[in-house]
Amino acid sequence: MIGRGQTGNAKLVKHINREGILHQLKENPRVSRADLAKLTELSRPCVSALVDEMIVEGLISEVGFGESKGGRKPILLEYNFQAYGVIGAVFEGSTLQLAIANLKGELLVQRTTCLRHPMNGETAIQSIEQGLAALLDESGFDKARLLGMGLGLPGITQRSEGTVSYAPSTGWMGLPVRKEIEAALGLPVVIENDVNLMTLGEFHKGIGVGHSNLVYMYAGTGIGAGIMIDGQLYRGAKEASGEIGYMVIGPVGNQTKGEYGVFERNYSVRAIREKAKAALPLMDESESIVKQIVDQAKSGGEAAQTLLDDICRHWTYGIANLTSVMDPALLILSGEMLHIGDEGVHKIQQWLTDWVPSVPRIEMASLGDQAGLIGAIHCALEAFPSTSKLQR
DSSP states (O other), rough: OOOOOOOHHHHHHHHHHHHHHHHHHHHSSBHHHHHHHHHHHHHHHHHHHHHHHHHHTTTEEEEEEOOOSSOOOOOOEEEOTOOOOOOOOOOOOOOOEEEEETOOOEEEEEEEEOOOOOOOHHHHHHHHHHHHHHHHHHHHOOGGEEEEEEEEESEEEEETTEEEEEEEOOOOSSSHHHHHHHHHTSSSSEEEHHHHHHHHHHHHTTTTTTOEEEEEEEHHHSSSEEEEEEEEEETTTTTTTGGGSSOOOSOOOOOOSSSOHHHHHHHHHHHHHHHHHHOOSSOOTTTTHHHHHHHHHHHTHHHHHHHHHHHHHHHHHHHHHHHHHHSSSEEEEEEEEGGGGGHHHHHHHHHHHHSSSSSEEEOOOOOOHHHHHHHHHHHHOOOOOOGGGOOO
């Protein structure tokens, strides 16, 4: 924030000061204009002028009177978290999750859509358009009050360019994804890797709260990881960090550029389902394949137990690689890994103890399929502050 005695572009200074006032109201609800002047180190006339402006815009509300300290009772102010909203959206496997949240990040309405296969960029954009239209219709939320969208996509995402360099499941390879979606929706969009968003969700609202250094590992349609270092999401030089599906774990075969990585070719859900055809006499396509393997192993199925041990052992190879490099305080397991239960986690811990010098605390993800949405909403709120609506 720019306070007294500092100079700068007048429009930028005003924007920063407005954001500073809103930040203090988020952290300190029900304070007076005088309190805000002290908290922001801005002059009282400056605070009063900006507050009055934002009351007219609906960002701030007057909510009663405080206690008098000798004069008139001060009018108390509150940030209006309902003034605007943001959209969170995440593609995962064959589903699209969408939600509208208020400025506090609270989900107001959400829906999950099953996608047609094979999916391509065009059908993906259509599904976002149709899903958002349905959400707006269901909630009655005015589209004009939406600040923007945080969107999670599989593959290596370049946030600044708005492109995806590797995404075998959608075919979005180097295309201007963000521009196309922004044009279709008429709203600004920030894109991020889907597993990174799940990581942010758990970090801010889930099992990762209070841990500044953690690794989130996801096994599903693909295999990926999210990395938090000193409270910040680590993306890497080319925003490709966490793409552990490309680790060389399992048979390499004929690897071609642009295809799924070796690890996920061998131990993602698709690969596990193929392996399970020989081990499981009957498979239910509508139920988790890993859960079915675990259930049959518990019932004494030797083939299922052998397959389960193989899956867990190879997942642990990936965990050992991550742990050796990152030395996280916490490792979060998610996706299909949630089905291995305490017994599976115990096996992983035993293997890690034998293989690496420092074993992190291992926990299951706590937010389920909400993690990505919460992360997407967090990204949208960060990228599109409430005052940005009034600057367009």
